[in-house]
Amino acid sequence: MSMGKFLRYFALLIVCTSLLTGCWDRRELEERASVLAIAIDQDEDDENLYKMTVQIPIPIKIAGSSGKGGGSGADAVKIMSVTGRTVTDAANNLQMRLNQRLFLGHTRILALSEEIARKGIQDIMDSFRREPQIRRLLWPIVVRGKASTLLEIKPRIEPIPVVFLMGLIENGMKLGRIPDQTLGDYFNQTSNLTMEPFLNYVEASKNEVSWKGVAVFRGHKMMGILDHLQTWALIQLRNEKPGGDIVIALPKTKNGYVSFRPHFAKKKVTIQDDFSATFHCELQGDIVELTEDLHIPPEQFVTQMQALIKKEMENRAKKLLQQLQKQYNSDILKLGLTLRAKHYHDYWKTHDWKKDFRDFPIRVKYTIKLRRLGMEMQ
Amino acid sequence: MNRREGHGWHQTLSMWQQICLITSTLIGVGVLTLPRTTSSKLFEAGWIAPLIGSAGAFVSLWLIVKLSKRYPGETFIEYSHKVWGSARRPWVGKVFSLPWICTYLVYLYFSTAVVSRVFGEVVVTSVLLQTPLEVILITMFLLVLFLCMHEVEVVARVNELLFPFIILPLLFIAIASFQKAEFGNLLPINHVSMRSTAEGVYEGIYSYSGFEIMFVFFAYANQNTNKELAGFYSLLIAALLYMLIVVAGISVFGYEELQRVTWPTLELVKSTQVPGFILERLESAFLAVWVSAVFTTVANAYYAVVYSLRQLFRKGIRFQRVVAFVLLVPLFFFSRIPQNITEVFKLASLLGLSSLVINLLFPVVYWVAILIRDMVTRREGRNVDG
Numbered sequence: 001m002s003m004g005k006f007l008r009y010f011a012l013l014i015v016c017t018s019l020l021t022g023c024w025d026r027r028e029l030e031e032r033a034s035v036l037a038i039a040i041d042q043d044e045d046d047e048n049l050y051k052m053t054v055q056i057p058i059p060i061k062i063a064g065s066s067g068k069g070g071g072s073g074a075d076a077v078k079i080m081s082v083t084g085r086t087v088t089d090a091a092n093n094l095q096m097r098l099n100q101r102l103f104l105g106h107t108r109i110l111a112l113s114e115e116i117a118r119k120g121i122q123d124i125m126d127s128f129r130r131e132p133q134i135r136r137l138l139w140p141i142v143v144r145g146k147a148s149t150l151l152e153i154k155p156r157i158e159p160i161p162v163v164f165l166m167g168l169i170e171n172g173m174k175l176g177r178i179p180d181q182t183l184g185d186y187f188n189q190t191s192n193l194t195m196e197p198f199l200n201y202v203e204a205s206k207n208e209v210s211w212k213g214v215a216v217f218r219g220h221k222m223m224g225i226l227d228h229l230q231t232w233a234l235i236q237l238r239n240e241k242p243g244g245d246i247v248i249a250l251p252k253t254k255n256g257y258v259s260f261r262p263h264f265a266k267k268k269v270t271i272q273d274d275f276s277a278t279f280h281c282e283l284q285g286d287i288v289e290l291t292e293d294l295h296i297p298p299e300q301f302v303t304q305m306q307a308l309i310k311k312e313m314e315n316r317a318k319k320l321l322q323q324l325q326k327q328y329n330s331d332i333l334k335l336g337l338t339l340r341a342k343h344y345h346d347y348w349k350t351h352d353w354k355k356d357f358r359d360f361p362i363r364v365k366y367t368i369k370l371r372r373l374g375m376e377m378q
Numbered sequence: 379m380n381r382r383e384g385h386g387w388h389q390t391l392s393m394w395q396q397i398c399l400i401t402s403t404l405i406g407v408g409v410l411t412l413p414r415t416t417s418s419k420l421f422e423a424g425w426i427a428p429l430i431g432s433a434g435a436f437v438s439l440w441l442i443v444k445l446s447k448r449y450p451g452e453t454f455i456e457y458s459h460k461v462w463g464s465a466r467r468p469w470v471g472k473v474f475s476l477p478w479i480c481t482y483l484v485y486l487y488f489s490t491a492v493v494s495r496v497f498g499e500v501v502v503t504s505v506l507l508q509t510p511l512e513v514i515l516i517t518m519f520l521l522v523l524f525l526c527m528h529e530v531e532v533v534a535r536v537n538e539l540l541f542p543f544i545i546l547p548l549l550f551i552a553i554a555s556f557q558k559a560e561f562g563n564l565l566p567i568n569h570v571s572m573r574s575t576a577e578g579v580y581e582g583i584y585s586y587s588g589f590e591i592m593f594v595f596f597a598y599a600n601q602n603t604n605k606e607l608a609g610f611y612s613l614l615i616a617a618l619l620y621m622l623i624v625v626a627g628i629s630v631f632g633y634e635e636l637q638r639v640t641w642p643t644l645e646l647v648k649s650t651q652v653p654g655f656i657l658e659r660l661e662s663a664f665l666a667v668w669v670s671a672v673f674t675t676v677a678n679a680y681y682a683v684v685y686s687l688r689q690l691f692r693k694g695i696r697f698q699r700v701v702a703f704v705l706l707v708p709l710f711f712f713s714r715i716p717q718n719i720t721e722v723f724k725l726a727s728l729l730g731l732s733s734l735v736i737n738l739l740f741p742v743v744y745w746v747a748i749l750i751r752d753m754v755t756r757r758e759g760r761n762v763d764g
Binding site: 135342 | 562564631637638
């Protein structure tokens with residue numbers, strides 16, 4: 001190799017090594033304070049201030065706790081609270097108390113207290129919309145009481161509370177019992193003119209957290225909650241998810257119960273010519289529990305149970321519609337979307353859905369298909 | 379014409395290379411905003427815009443192909459004075475073709491500045507927050523400069539090589555995001571007027587321009603290939619991809635939300651869940667791959683400028699290299715002119731308007747000029763005969 005060629009390659013090598021080292025934004029993992037969850041409350045003393053609580057894992061403790069075999073699990077995270085006039089203000093105040101730069105790219109949970117959710121969260125959401133680190137897939141959750149309690153739980157099954165909570169939601173989603181409502185969904189639903197948003201609603205105690213249903217919003221304001229039974233009816237009618245087991249008291253028995261586990265849900269919405277809607281929902285599933293023997297032939301048993309479950313589900317749906325229409329006046333069923341899509345000229349253009357949803361006639365018809373009886377013959 | 383022939387690469391671009399060249403130039407930063415721009419006027423029916431836009435683009439591209447067929451093996455720069463001048467007085471053609479050539483080159487030159495600026499903006503706002511914009515611009519320009527050191531054949535091969543890196547991520551994002559799609563958002567399609575359809579198509583016009591580089595590159599297409607078909611296929615690929623990405627955007631977000639996000643396609647990437655959470659924060663990976671898409675847009679246009687200048691002054695590759703380097707300096711400053719993001723978008727839509735002028739006006743005017751010439755020559759020929 002001639003000298004000139006050697007020099008040329010050497011220069012190329014230098015240029016490459018100097019250019020490929022990285023950039024201004026290179027930041028090692030341990031140089032970041034990764035926030036796993038954010039909770040936003042109203043400050044107790046000053047009504048105009050927000051209190052932001054964050055959960056930051058301590059890497060060294062997580063690595064250590066597995067070796068020691070648990071016990072000190074609660075110490076694996078640091079929980080810090082700050083106040084501020086806005087979310088960004090609070091985050092700035094937090095940064096002043098941290099040795100590393102705050103990093104929101106791993107944030108998975110955004111807990112909001114019921115109090116501020118009822119006041120409206122538009123101002124809070126703005127900074128989450130703008131911040132590029134924030135993932136649209138994170139889960140906003142409304143917490144009964146103070147939102148910070150959700151971050152302070154000590155579940156002990158997992159060293160990091162947020163991981164426990166994520167597992168709880170993710171599992172519920174896979175089972176089809178907890179709706180998958182991400183931040184992105186919330187943004188889309190608030191922007192969309194035809195629908196209203198909702199968020200999961202949980203209650204946290206000292207050591208535990210429990211999913212309670214969903215919080216129904218109108219615009220950015222929380223209007224009220226749906227308990228788990230109504231939520232399951234909602235996700236059957238809205239998301240075609242099966243929801244949880246349906247436990248019904250058996251009529252004409254002392255203390256007998258039957259439990260039906262839906263496996264598949266299918267729905268169809270039809271709009272009649274007189275502008276009324278009918279939700280047809282088909283549930284397929286099994287009997288998983290029957291606490292009292294009814295002494296009837298199997299064919300008769302199946303039809304009887306189907307009728308019983310149908311009646312129960314239609315009642316639940318009726319209560320759901322009653323709450324959504326009359327109490328909260330919030331269309332989280334995506335009915336408005338169907339109306340706009342299919343009846344734009346003859347209905348949507350001449351009506352104000354935000355007002356007219358309240359009195360729109362809606363019927364729900366369930367079809368129950370009881371497929372199996374579990375491992376038991378009768 | 380045969381002055382610079384010596385090279386063996388002349389007229390060698392295969393059909394596939396032509397397709398890659400056109401498609402990869404078309405697909406660039408426009409895609410990142412396309413769902414928003416098209417649905418701003420067309421609402422739920424935003425996906426119609428790329429179809430109409432590409433159909434319009436095809437008319438223009440077809441005229442460019444016809445020009446290139448009329449003067450085989452010659453670029454816009456070379457045939458311009460034949461169009462405007464006469465055989466007896468060659469200086470007439472040179473003088474009259476100059477304004478057209480200059481406009482064309484200035485347009486291409488500025489379009490590279492705007493495209494690289496838009497890309498710089500998206501990188502700086504979404505992934506590399508601390509990195510100065512200038513660094514991203516300079517690295518992009520250095521890449522472009524490197525390409526300009528080579529002959530046309532290399533450009534075609536680079537485009538061919540990068541083509542899958544442009545198509546596949548887009549396809550992947552569009553298809554993967556359908557798991558969250560809400561198809562009710564795409565209806566109704568029949569409530570927009572003709573006027574807003576036209577406006578909607580215009581809003582996204584920036585995305586279906588870029589094929590004007592073929593004024594230059596068609597000269598090197600293999601004579602046995604069907605250039606019309608190459609143009610048709612490349613516009614078809616781009617139109618389908620655009621349509622897919624707009625449909626994905628509208629069905630996932632709804633047109634109302636689309637109006638609120640600056641980079642809808644990037645948000646689409648952000649809300650796409652990869653099963654198993656193997657890749658988190660996919661948008662960084664997407665943008666990293668997207669560099670190649672932007673590079674092909676910027677580099678092809680800039681190469682066309684530099685190469686045209688080389689032809690205009692009848693110089694060789696050495697001249698091209700020097701010009702490529704020298705012109706990058708003002709380009710860097712031009713790309714820094716817009717002071718904020720709204721000015722960037724304003725400039726981008728201005729670019730769209732000028733591309734409309736270049737792409738429709740130029741081929742039409744040239745053809746009118748040629749037809750008039752033909753008529754005159756025929757008459758003169760008859761006079762001589764008689």
